[in-house]
Amino acid sequence: MSTTTKSAVIETMYARTSVRKYDATYKMSKEELSAILTDAITAPSTSNMQPWRFLVITDEEAKQKLLPIAFNQKQIVDASAIIAVQGDANFHEKARQIHDLCKEAGFMTEEVAETQTQNSEKLYGGLPLETRKAAAMYDAGLVSMQITLAAKDRGLDTVIMGGYNKPAFAEAFNLPENEFPIVLIAIGKSNGETNRGTARLSVEDVARFI
């Protein structure tokens, strides 16, 4: 950053790191977890289709069941909760519900809501499944990032995990047909052990300016 004062959101971005060692005694309530999700789902998404779905796991037995599926990553059982992020491959089926909400909030007229619903159903319903899944996966990445920042803002730590057996997860946790696993996010309080830092490529390495 070239400026000396950073906004709270930028501070939070720099403060977030992946934490893999948790205080196993620290518990989070359903309300706290819901509040983090409420903040996170402000994320943008493809045509506002919000194709993310969550399974929030705090139950100890469920965590034990998940442990081998996530290749015995210790944070599965030590973190307060695991937020499993899924994509909804048939997200367009909620187009009417979403546009009705926009209408009720006064953001759309009845006519606009109807047109947008029909457009979304036609467009996304006509796309190959793999294309819808790619859109859902991208949007799930955005909401996942927001979960990590909303947690950090509350003094909590997270790690995003792609290392798990996704078909086994879908089966063990009875995911509906339309939901496919994307990442697990462990959330809780660090046990205080310092992390090894991670370096970044420079902007010059990753960006071209024309």
Ligand SMILES: Cc1cc2nc3c(=O)[nH]c(=O)nc-3n(C[C@H](O)[C@H](O)[C@H](O)COP(=O)(O)O)c2cc1C
């Ligand atoms: C899609 C994705 C999958 C990841 N999977 C794992 C994982 O399975 N286990 C793990 O310990 N960390 C996992 N990570 C965390 C990365 O290793 C970490 O974000 C990266 O090394 C940068 O470090 P930082 O998050 O501390 O900045 C994953 C991160 C992402 C974005």
